[in-house]
Amino acid sequence: MYFDPVEALERDALAQLQTDRLRATVERAAKSPFYAKRLAEAGLSAASVTSPEDIRKFPLTGKDDLRSNYPYGFLTCDRRELVRLHASSGTTGNPTAVLYTRKDLEQWAALVARCMYSVGMRKGDVFQNIAGYGLFTGGLGIHYGAEWLGCLTIPAGAGNTKRQIKLIQDFEVTALHIIPSYALYFGSVLEKEGIRPEDFPPRIALIGAEPHTDEARKRIEQLLGLRAFNSYGLSEMNGPGVAFECTEQSGMHIWEDAYIVEVIDPVTLEPVPEGQVGELVLTTLTREGMPIIRYRTRDLTRLLPGQCACGRTHRRIDRISGRADDMLIIKGVNIYPMQVEQVLMTMPEVGQNYLIIIEREGYLDQLRIKVEIQDEYFVEDMRGLRSLQEKIAHKLHDEILITPRVDLVQRGTLPQSEGKAKRVVDARETN
């Protein structure tokens, strides 16, 4: 039933495992220049840990800590033990770098393989990895997991949609890894090529690496004729494989044998009650080269209450509703881009792409939403278009409490990225 029996470990045993591993993690972390100082200052050591809840005694670690202790400040071992480096593409200043020992790579691959198994992938599956390789952890992380599981792994990389489709058909690919926004675009190419979803070989898609709504997921499932499963990870915590949906598709199990999970109020830094949205904070429990204690992910989610029907005991987090840094404030109202997507993706008239633009008019910020419309709705009837425009604006107002300007545009006219989609454009400076 499970890839690893630990997935269904009793909660008591899991708490004991977490306690032991947290203690070992603190001991190990203290070997790094950064934590040696930080832990000594706080008067903390492995002895401070008697239960997983003791994690709250420890100070938080932020992206800035990683940046200012670049390149080796978090390292706990001889550099000669390292076999991999991944780094963020940070536009200015130091990147954040993550360093892996051989054991780290193996544990990471095993976690990713566990995720794949939990959505029904098995040895013998043909798996196409439609993701950028290189320093980005999404490519190589998923690649090593698929090989660990024993899938025929096709390192297709990003882009070149027609060639991707040819490989999928020729090798009867059964499972894909793909970014949600590119999956939507992929769906529109299949439509154009006349390939029906039921004739498209894959039965599983792993989607992640950018926030997306359940409405977008349902569209992907319909357009590609498969089941799409949410994947969550971030390079500071290895990369993909931190949390993953099981076949129940009711939240992502976060692997508590490898991470301690907290959800905190990003302002007070206090834990929020179960079920309430806050910032996800994670502690690595098995990392050798570069353990991280209480990392502020900036990702917003909530812990889901109750047990999953699949029998796994590890708690579930809800889909990522956005990043703490993503929030827009327009006319004094807090708006997350995912709220816009959620409205658009339920409307059959709306195509697979949209763009949110922030403009300035006088002293006021305004929201303009460009929306691709399905061909059959893009008629030369001005009245029909006007009424669709009003309908979209009205539905958006119900969700985000302000009325944006809505531009209807033809399919294929908005910028289409093969990597992470750029959903928001700030046009205030150029206006």
Add this chain to the structure above:
Amino acid sequence: MYFDPVEALERDALAQLQTDRLRATVERAAKSPFYAKRLAEAGLSAASVTSPEDIRKFPLTGKDDLRSNYPYGFLTCDRRELVRLHASSGTTGNPTAVLYTRKDLEQWAALVARCMYSVGMRKGDVFQNIAGYGLFTGGLGIHYGAEWLGCLTIPAGAGNTKRQIKLIQDFEVTALHIIPSYALYFGSVLEKEGIRPEDFPPRIALIGAEPHTDEARKRIEQLLGLRAFNSYGLSEMNGPGVAFECTEQSGMHIWEDAYIVEVIDPVTLEPVPEGQVGELVLTTLTREGMPIIRYRTRDLTRLLPGQCACGRTHRRIDRISGRADDMLIIKGVNIYPMQVEQVLMTMPEVGQNYLIIIEREGYLDQLRIKVEIQDEYFVEDMRGLRSLQEKIAHKLHDEILITPRVDLVQRGTLPQSEGKAKRVVDARETN
């Protein structure tokens, strides 16, 4: 001294090993639909092999055979045993696909690690892999080899030169993998940034994936302040790791425990004498998923006579002088692009980039060579430039026997690729 004792195996023992492995290879190949038929037609089987020389009894295999038996015609095992697929980017028709079992991947990584060891790389080296990942074997092939050896591997991918330089400096990178034309460009960026070769951390560069001259190699060594070693491979034979220079830098050892080497006349298909240039033909000796017998590589080289001072017993091939398909015929003369490079790269006035253009004038094909000139030679003195132009044309004539037109251009003005360089442009259709 050696990564694997087999590198210095006595020739007699090596011949015996080849015989055994060739026999096993023929037996295994016969399980594939393609070779089952091909071997039966020729009346050949494992029993036909009593020495490595018996390879000549077997029919040649060409790229067209791979294409027309795509996708699974060369496969010898259950598809469930496969864990990797690489494919060529062929512009039309079927790509060529290469399929790997887990054991194939391990043997491939071990071969690449052996190559790296032979140029002085060790566990503890910091290795930056400046190569495209994905379906191209050059990226992942080298990557797995470096991890196998135990290097800290930075999967930097292609492009973004300034970021590459930052990572090299910050992590004190000791070894690089880089395409020769990009290495030349890299050198000119270092010059511009004021980074002296002696301050540039790497001591080793692995260069391959495109034909290049020894003159280009020497320039790379000077510009980057390191030693550059030639790497040879092709995806049909796994990818990189087929042949590699040792620290003697006098030809590339081709690993005869893994491949049987022949050099044939591409027209008569007969073996050419040792030391004479012909087409390289290779047979895999350890491949499980997809053994290939007598593959015509289209690459031109020669077997070097004599023993290498390093003590390795495996024979050496000369650098690839071109591809059988690369030959230009201008005014009835056979010209290989590498001949042009060889002349240009010895001239101190010439910069790091050039372009060969074939033009038509009336009924005659003409050669035009655009040459980037070093800044200090690019003076506003028409007479000086004219004389440099004549000097280059004259030196080229000595090598290729015709006098091309030579255009001198300023540094940085010719198209610069981050992948394989496009050295020849055919402008005959547009003229």
